[in-house]
Amino acid sequence: MTRSRRVFHPLALALCLATVALAPALADVPTGPEGLAFYDIPDPLPGGEAGSVLRARALDGTMALPSAARNTLVMYQSRDPSGAPVVVTGTVSVPKGVPPATGWPVITWTHGTTGLAAVCGPSRDTDTGPEHEYIAVIRGLLDQFVAQGYAVVATDYQGLGTGGFHPFLQGRPNGWNALDMLRAARSLEPEIGTRYAVMGHSQGGHADLFTAAEGPGDLDGFELVGNIAMAPGSQIASLDLVRSSDKVELSVPYVTYVLISYSTTHPEIALDRILSAEALAALPELYVQCMSHALTEGHWASVIAKDQFLPEPDLTAFLAVAAQNEPGALKIAAPTLILQGDKDVTVFPSATDTLAEQLCAGGNDLEYRVVAGADHDGAMSEGAPVALAWMADRFA
Numbered sequence: 276m277t278r279s280r281r282v283f284h285p286l287a288l289a290l291c292l293a294t295v296a297l298a299p300a301l302a303d304v305p306t307g308p309e310g311l312a313f314y315d316i317p318d319p320l321p322g323g324e325a326g327s328v329l330r331a332r333a334l335d336g337t338m339a340l341p342s343a344a345r346n347t348l349v350m351y352q353s354r355d356p357s358g359a360p361v362v363v364t365g366t367v368s369v370p371k372g373v374p375p376a377t378g379w380p381v382i383t384w385t386h387g388t389t390g391l392a393a394v395c396g397p398s399r400d401t402d403t404g405p406e407h408e409y410i411a412v413i414r415g416l417l418d419q420f421v422a423q424g425y426a427v428v429a430t431d432y433q434g435l436g437t438g439g440f441h442p443f444l445q446g447r448p449n450g451w452n453a454l455d456m457l458r459a460a461r462s463l464e465p466e467i468g469t470r471y472a473v474m475g476h477s478q479g480g481h482a483d484l485f486t487a488a489e490g491p492g493d494l495d496g497f498e499l500v501g502n503i504a505m506a507p508g509s510q511i512a513s514l515d516l517v518r519s520s521d522k523v524e525l526s527v528p529y530v531t532y533v534l535i536s537y538s539t540t541h542p543e544i545a546l547d548r549i550l551s552a553e554a555l556a557a558l559p560e561l562y563v564q565c566m567s568h569a570l571t572e573g574h575w576a577s578v579i580a581k582d583q584f585l586p587e588p589d590l591t592a593f594l595a596v597a598a599q600n601e602p603g604a605l606k607i608a609a610p611t612l613i614l615q616g617d618k619d620v621t622v623f624p625s626a627t628d629t630l631a632e633q634l635c636a637g638g639n640d641l642e643y644r645v646v647a648g649a650d651h652d653g654a655m656s657e658g659a660p661v662a663l664a665w666m667a668d669r670f671a
Contacts, residue, residue: 304463307332307350314393314437316362325451326458327352334366337400337410338429342422343368348398351459355433356448356540363452364436366398367460368417368427369467378468379426380670383457385486386413387477389435390565391443391532396436397429405565409652416655419663426467430456443536444478444508446485446600453486454493472666473502476655477622480507484602491608501669502607503662505614505654506622509630511597514590520580525621527580528569531561534593543592554583603633610640612665614658616649
């Protein structure tokens, strides 16, 4: 049975255009050390542009796609929420065979919620990893794409893999991490082409939409052909049902992740004016454990939702930041497909309905498909045939 996960009500939309030049080959990049030493951040940071590769080595573990000719673990330079340089890790998977004359079509993947700690980064996952169940579903989806001749690149996002702050559900920095991963991948693998698509799930569905909206103005020399958002997070400001619930709610750890994220970059959001003393005392759990732990063990898996909030929380600053990160207001220049399971209890279908309405009202080119009988992760596994066919049409 697939575990329910990542809660922020969904929706998605279309894509964009851009281009880039060929860059250095893999042989010219410093080889990173084996094991977790690979993730140690250089001090001081070397200079360079967003997308500069700092080190690389052969990838093993869950994110090594079985059908790929090569799987590479990459450390690269990206941008944090303020636009300042930050070190991020990710993976590059290249198909077998001879690339087309225009280079391998490429997908930049944005993953769903895994946690806030370094160990939660997908590139670090193994068979015994804390998020292995979820990341194995991702591998199954992405391997179908690489087997069909797509290069697949996947960011861990800032803070996951390397450690440090992770800007959870912050659209622009998560999108920058995905776009800079694409830059880094092409500098490693010049046979990757300049036509790309974006695809993501849950938190990554949210990031996917921002990546697609940002891409045309950010990636010179690349052409965005389309975008697939699976069970995308949206309707971030909708906290009333959680705050009033006298039950254990799956959404509470997700809401708390968002509050931690937004309050870190926006100090005007004061957690002690939103969360109860009980919740504040339990926050350290969320910095060292991953999402699976938060959903099944410890404080956050068993608490009554309303007890985690003050009776009259001060949400003014939070709601302003949430509005800035709401994907329904985006303008996306290329076609978008949203896939939503109708049995999803993490990203609710009603929230994705609202997101679709918002994106359509904004004039986006959107196709919205319901995956019958699918739960949250089923949007990936059971939605794969639709995603494969739709993606082939975009690149054709």
